[in-house]
Amino acid sequence: MIYEQLLRSLSHVQEATPKEGTLWMPPPVSTVAGHVDWLFYFILGVSTFFFLLIVGLMVVFIVRYRRREGRGAEPSTSHNTALEVTWTAIPVVVVIVIFIFGFKGFLDMATPPGNAYEIQVEAQKWSWSFTYPTGYVDSNLHVPVNRPVKLVMRSADVIHSLYVPAFRIKRDVVPGRYATAWFEATQPGEYDLFCAEYCGTSHSDMLAHVVVHPPGEFETWLAKASDFLDTMTPVEAGRKLFQVRGCQQCHSVDGSARIGPTMLGVFGHEQQLVTGERVVADENYLRRSVLEPAAQVVAGYDPVMPTYQGRLNDREIDALVEYLKSLKEQ
Amino acid sequence: MAAPSHAGHGHDPHLAHHFENPAQQSQAVRLGMWIFLATEVLFFGGLFVAYSVYRANNPEIFVFAHQFLDKNLGALNTVILICSSFTMAWAVRAAQLRQAGLLRLMLALTLLCAFGFLGVKAVEYHHKWEHGLLWARQYQPQVHAVGHDSGHGGTEGGAAAAVEPAPAVPDGDATTIPQAPEGPTGLAAAAAEPLPSGHVAAAEPRNAQVFFSIYFMMTGLHGIHVLGGMAVMAWLLVGSFRGAFTDGYFTPVDMTGLYWHLVDLIWIYLFLLLYLIH
C-alpha cells in the first residue's frame, strides 16, 4: 500500500529539481533525471536526519555528561539487546527502500526503448565523434527533443566514459566491445558532455556539447550538415572536418605546438622526421599522415596519432588537404 | 638478526624467548604456515579465475591450443611431483624419528625430483619456443607439416606435427560472443598486424595466443614456487648434515613439507586444466 503510494508520488518527480537546478543538481533535462534527483533528495533527507541525530546526541552528551569534579559516570548497563536489534533493524529497512528505488530507476536507465534513434559514437584520445544515420560525422551530439536516442559507442584506444550531467547518464566506453546508453531529452538547449574515465594527458579537455533541437528542427539541421561536402567549398569543408573529426584537439592552426605539430604553414614546409630524414610536406605527405600517421612522425613529437583509415573517404581527405594548404603564414 | 643464544638457559634451546612453552611456539608456527598457504591459494586463485573466464567465453581457443601440450610429459611431471611429495613426507617422518641418514636421503631425493620436474618443463618450454608458441605478443606459431618435423623425433615433434583441424566444437560449447563485423580493434589499429599463422591457419581460432599467455603465466609462476621450495630444501639438507632437525625439533622440515605439498597440489590442478582438455 505505502509502496504503491510512494511509486505514484514518483510520477510527480519531474518537479523534484526545478528547471534552473538547485544547490545540488544541474537542471534536469531528461526523462530519467527526475527519478535520479528524487532519489538523491530522498537519500539526502535520510542522511541529514541520521547525521543530525548522531551529531546532536554527541553534542548533548558532551555537554550533559562532561566530567565534573568528584563525580564519575552514572551507573548504567553496558548492553541492551532490544536496543541493538532496534537500531540494526531500522537502518536495514531504510537501506532496503533506498536499494529498491535505485534498482527500479536503474532498470529504466538500462533499457533503451525499441524505437530509439540510433547514433554511433566513437571515443578516442582526446575527442568524441558522433556518426548520424546519414553517415555524417560531427564532433558534437545533436539530438531531437522528446525522442529516445540510443548511443552505440566504441573506443579507438583506451577506456573512456560518456557523461552528460544534465541527463544523469554515464557509460564507460571500453575498447574491444560496443557500449550502449540511451536517453530522452526533455528540454531544448545546449548541455555539457564530459569524458568521465581518466584517459591521459587531455582527459579534461575531451569535451563535447549536446545540442537538443526543438521539435522539427533536428531533421533540418541534419540534412544541411550532412551535405556539407556539396554545399561548401573544399576549404570550408576541410575546415569543418578539421574541427569535427578530432584534428584540432591535437593540432593548432595558430603556430603553437600541441600534442601534434601546428598546421599553420605546414603545406610546402620541409619536415624533419624522427628517423632523421627530411621530407617536403606536399599533398601526398599530408594524405599519408592522415592514413598512416605512424609512418612519418615529425621529430620532437610522440607517435600517438590514431589512423583515419576507413574513417575518412577520399573526398573528405581531399577537402582536408585543401584546407591545410590554405593555412599560410602571414 | 640472530636470536639471542639459548645456551645455559635451562630450557629447550629451540624455544624462542617470547613464547611460554614449546607447544605454544609450535602451534604459532603451524598456524602461520597454514595461513601463508591460504595466501598462496588466493594468489594462484587469480590465475585460475582468469583461466575460467577465458575458457568459459572462448572454449574453442582452449580446445585448439592445448593439443600443442604434450600430455605424456605433463603426466610424467605429475608423477615426479607426487613422488617428491612422498619423499618429502618421508623426510618429515625421518626427522620426527631422529633418523638423520634417512632424512638426508629423502631430502636429496625430493630435490632430485624437483630438478627433474624443472628439467621436463625446460624441454617443454624449449619446444614452445622453437615453434613460436609463446604468449600473446610473441605468438608466431610455426608448426609445420609432418615432413619438417620428422627430424625432431620424440613425442614433442610428433604431437605438434599432427595438427588436426580443431575438433568440431559442439553448438553448446561454441563461444557466445558474436564477432563484430568491422568491430573495434582496440588499440592503435595502425599497429595491429594480422597474426602470422604459418601452416596452422586452417584450424586456428582467433586469439589462440590467449591460451599460451595463460599457460606461461601459470606454469611460470608455479615454477618460481618450485625454485623457492628447492632453495629451502637445500638449506634443510645442509642443516641435516650438521645434525639439525633430528634432535627433536623438526618443525622446519614439517613446514617445508606443507609448502611442498601445496606446490604439488597446484601442479595437479594445472595438469588437469591445461593438459587434459577434451
Add this chain to the structure above:
Amino acid sequence: MAVDTSAAAAPAADLPGTGGPSYLDHPRGLGSWLFTLDHKRIGVMYLVAILTSFLLGGVFALLVRTELLTPGPTIMDADTYNKMFTLHGAVMVFLFIIPGIPAALGNFVLPLMLGAKDVALPRLNLASFYFWVAGAVFSLVSIVLGAVDTGWTFYTPYSTTTSSAVVSMTLGAFILGFSSIFTGLNFIVTIHTMRPEGMSWFKMPLFLWGLYSTAIIQVLATPVLGITLLLLAAERVLGIGIFDPALGGDPVLYQHFFWFYSHPAVYIMILPAMGIISEVVSVFSGKHIFGYRFIAASSVAIAVLSFLVWGHHMFTSGQSGLTNVIFSALTFSVAIPSAVKVFNWLATMYKGSIRLAAPMVYVLSFLFLFAIGGLTGLFLGALSTDIHLHDTYFVVAHFHYVMFGGTVIAFLGGIHYWWPKMFGRMYSEKWAAVAALLIFVGFNLTFFTQFVMGSHGMPRRYFNYLPEFTAYHQASTVGSYVLGLGFVVMAAYLLHSLVRGAKAPANPWGGATFEWETTSPPKPHNFDRELVAGDPYDLDALVWDAASGGYVRRDPAAIRVGG
C-alpha cells in the same frame, strides 16, 4: 630493575617499576634498531616511515589543489598534474594508509594488550618492515623515472600502453603487499596463540578485534592484488595480452581483479580505526564500552561482507544489469554493521563522565566526519544515483570523508592516546586542541564543497575544468591549506613533547587494558609479571593517584597470576 617502595598508598608499591631501562634506549646503537626483533621498536620505525609517507602524499595533495585554483594550467601542465594526483593516491594508499594503524600502532600495542613479550613471529615482523622499505624504494624509483600518470587504480589499457614508469610502481606496490600480508599473518597467529590466561575471545580489547578482522582481510585479499599487479607488469613487459583487447584480452577483467582486493582494502583502512575509537570512547567517557559483543561481531561481519561488494566500483563499466543489482544490494548490507558501531559508541557516552582531552576530541571529530562519509556511501550504493555520481568529485569527497575523516582522524586519536605510553611524554593539550580544530575546519572546507561540485557534474581527475566550478575549487584549495597548517602545528607540539614534554605516568588516562600495566615507555621485555585478564573495560578498577600523577589499580593482585 628498581621498584619504587617510597610511595605512600599500598597500590603504589605495586606500580610497574619506575625508572630502569626503556625499550627506546636499551639496547643502544643504530644496529640494535635496524636488526631489532622488539615489536615496539618496529612499531616506532613504522610510525616514522608512515608519517613521512603521509607528508609526501600530503605535499602531492597540496600541489594538486594549488594547480586547481584556476581552470587551465596554474603551476604545471596536464601531464605533470596527472602524475601528481596518481602519486598522491598511490603514496597515500599503499605507503601510508594500508600499513597505517596496524603497522604503526598495532605492532606496538597488540602484544602489550595481550600481556605478551612480543608478537608470535618477531623475525617475520622485521621482514614485514623491510618489505615496506623495499616497496617504498621501488615506488620512489618510479617517481625518479618520470612517475606514473595512470591514477592509483592503473586501469588497463591505459596503464599497459602509457609510457610512464608503471612497472616500477606496480612492482613497488607488489612488494608492499608482502609487508601487509605478513603483518596480518603475524597478528592472526599472535591473537590465536598468545592470549593470556583469562582472555577468552570475548574478553579481548576491541582494538584487537579490529586488528584481527583487518588481518583476515589483509591475508585473503592482498594476494589477489599481488597477482593482478604481476599480470599488469607482465602485460607491459612481455605482452601476455590478458587485458589487451587487441590481443584477445579483457580490460574489464582487470577492474574485477583490482577491486576484488581494493574494496576489502578500504576496510583494512577503517577497521583498526574503529578499534581505536572503541578504546578511546570508553576510557574518556569513564564508562564500560556499550554493546561489546555487537561491536566485536560487527568487525567480523564487515570483514566478511567486504569481499562481496567490489562490483559497486564498476556500475558503469558494462557489467551485466544482474551483476549491478546484486552488488548494489550487497553493498547496502555492509553499511549496517558500521551504523551499529556508531550507535554503540554514542551509547557508551550516554551517562558517562566525559573528558575532552586530545584523544577524545579526535573521537568526536571521527563521529562527525565518518557519519558524513558513511552516509554519502548510500548515494553511491544506489544504482540510479551512482550512474550520475560515479567518477565525479562526489566520489572523491566520499572516500576522503571515510579514509581521512575516518581512518586518519582515528589514527591521530590513537597517536595522541598512546603517545605517552610509546615515548613517556605528555604533549600540550592546548596546542593539540588548536591543531584538531584547524584540521576539522580545514578538512570540511576542502571536501564538503566537493560533494556539491560532484553532483553538479564535475568529473574527477580533471586538470582543466569549466569556469562555473571555479569558486568550489578555490574554496576547496583554501581548505587544504588550513588542513596543512593544522598538521604543521601538530608536528611541532608532538616533536616538542619528545624533548620537553612532562614525563608520563604509566597510566595517564585510566585505561584498563594491559598496555597501561607497564612503564611509560615500556621496558624492553614489556612486563615484569605474568598477567591474568579481566574485563578490559572495567574502568572502575582504576583510581587516580595524585602522588604518581596517573591512574593505578585498586587491586593489582586481581590481574596477577596467582593473585
